[in-house]
Amino acid sequence: MQSEPILQDLIQALRCLPGVGQKSAQRMAFHLLERDRQGAFKLAQSLAEAVDKIGHCSVCQTLSSADICGLCSDDRRDQQLLCIVETPADVMAIDGATSFKGVYFVLNGRLSPLDGLGPADIGLDKLVDRLKMGVIKEIILATNPTVEGEATAHYISEMAKKYSVRATRIAHGVPFGGELEYIDSGTLSHAFSGRSEV
Amino acid sequence: MQSEPILQDLIQALRCLPGVGQKSAQRMAFHLLERDRQGAFKLAQSLAEAVDKIGHCSVCQTLSSADICGLCSDDRRDQQLLCIVETPADVMAIDGATSFKGVYFVLNGRLSPLDGLGPADIGLDKLVDRLKMGVIKEIILATNPTVEGEATAHYISEMAKKYSVRATRIAHGVPFGGELEYIDSGTLSHAFSGRSEV
Ligand SMILES: [Zn+2]
């Protein structure tokens, strides 16, 4: 069906999805067009709306359609407890798995001198501004337990000391080298409650 | 992030894709919004365009944005050889794997008396009209080697006899119970050239 460019376009476009190769993309395209056009239409609308409306929270940098996200603006949450993560997916994972009721700060990745990523590149200047305000009493470091994640956690804990803020690290129930976002919620919850001073 | 309905909508919408559960959908949504907004935008457009413009060829019933598809309207293809398949995906698989240069006819599924699917439901009335025109010299039955696929092939071969048209079945290099669309191209090509009279 080299002769149907709109279908070929769709197959190519589906390959932007993580883990989707040529064969999966074909299977998805045929499934949608043969068996679920309503789903395809809804997906097109949801994608367009998400790309158009979702940006980053100006306070915590997580994904949000509002200037200040629902978590930051929820006054039942404890603004004195700040959990630092690498990605918005980690916010969702922790919020779903633990009973944490503080607020979050999402780094733009992690410190990586080899890639030229310094403190300002991952948003740590913003974090300093927040520490200066004096509201935060504890920083919970929930960066991934990778080499860069550990280095980033260490750097932030030194920063916290300067402003006399307590810094804790989530427990290493999380397997070393693993990505926080894919950990089962039991392990994640355990690691969270077993956090220790750093 | 219960607080971000547009993101939750997108995650739900992604689950219409075959093989995509909650975890994969989340991973896809975050990937698109954090790392590939251009891909997401393109995908939204491609989906909307495909749903809007792709229908079925009025001659062979495969997916097509034109009334008559590129395969049916290609006058370098042999209109005397007609390959019968179950789905548009099978057309793509055969066209990619074999050197077949005839034309196709896509059934709307396969005969399944238990599900109330008779000859007219899968488009065989259309096929009869085509046989009556007297152009077709050979019908190649490439339905899946499943119980219903075999029954459908048998039914069509009887139909072909009535109009004195030769009917062949692709060889059973394809494993029994398998879905044609997922077979490797070598096996499929072999099965195609080893087709036999039925
Ligand atoms: Zn926020």
Ligand SMILES: [Zn+2]
């Ligand atoms: Zn056609």
